[in-house]
Amino acid sequence: MNRFTESLGLSRYTLYMQDYGGPVGFSHGLGSSRPNRGSHSPGCCGAQRRLGSELEDASGLLADRAVNESALRTNLLSLQTTRTRHVGSDPNVERYDPDLWTDEFAFLNQPGQVEIQSDLFYDYRTNVENYPRWQAWMHEKQPRLLVIWGKYESSFDSSEPESYRRDVPNAEVHIVDGGHFALDTAADEIAALIGQFMKTQK
Numbered sequence: 001m002n003r004f005t006e007s008l009g010l011s012r013y014t015l016y017m018q019d020y021g022g023p024v025g026f027s028h029g030l031g032s033s034r035p036n037r038g039s040h041s042p043g044c045c046g047a048q049r050r051l052g053s054e055l056e057d058a059s060g061l062l063a064d065r066a067v068n069e070s071a072l073r074t075n076l077l078s079l080q081t082t083r084t085r086h087v088g089s090d091p092n093v094e095r096y097d098p099d100l101w102t103d104e105f106a107f108l109n110q111p112g113q114v115e116i117q118s119d120l121f122y123d124y125r126t127n128v129e130n131y132p133r134w135q136a137w138m139h140e141k142q143p144r145l146l147v148i149w150g151k152y153e154s155s156f157d158s159s160e161p162e163s164y165r166r167d168v169p170n171a172e173v174h175i176v177d178g179g180h181f182a183l184d185t186a187a188d189e190i191a192a193l194i195g196q197f198m199k200t201q202k
Helices: 002-007 021-031 053-058 065-076 079-087 099-108 113-141 160-167 183-199
Strands: 013-018 038-043 146-150 172-176
Touching: 013 021, 021 113, 065 113, 079 099, 099 113, 113 160, 146 160, 146 183, 160 172, 172 183
Parallel strands: 013 038, 038 146, 146 172
Antiparallel strands: none
């Protein structure tokens, strides 16, 4: 990421971070020689103090992969879990297009995906280990920060979005009517919030 932005000669840019993209963005910030260049717009986890219900159920793999991997593979790649990643605890399921999880489920069950996804999930433990470093970086650098969070998110704890303010008091935090992939149901609202945020950064 650093080589990419430097090759393009970018002196200022915005990082849009969501899900697994969050650790990439935070690692980029820590590794950048000019870490104040980016305005960060995360829908990801970095202020986390505890996991949400969905990841809490699967987190045993992080402690003992050999014992827990078979159960995690069955759970992680099931149609029900795939659906829950989108819907979370939202009682208004009819607002979601079922293709969101049926298409994802079909992709996840392609040859080789079970190995890729379990490796990726297991590697998440390295992100958890880095949370204190990311928090210290945010506290020191005070990046321009927009946090947009789905109120029905189940992968991470509901206290997560406000937790960003512990390190960046001026963070702009918005809770939208959606789940983990908040764009599923709140794309127009999120686009408007990002547009407003970017106008204030000029």
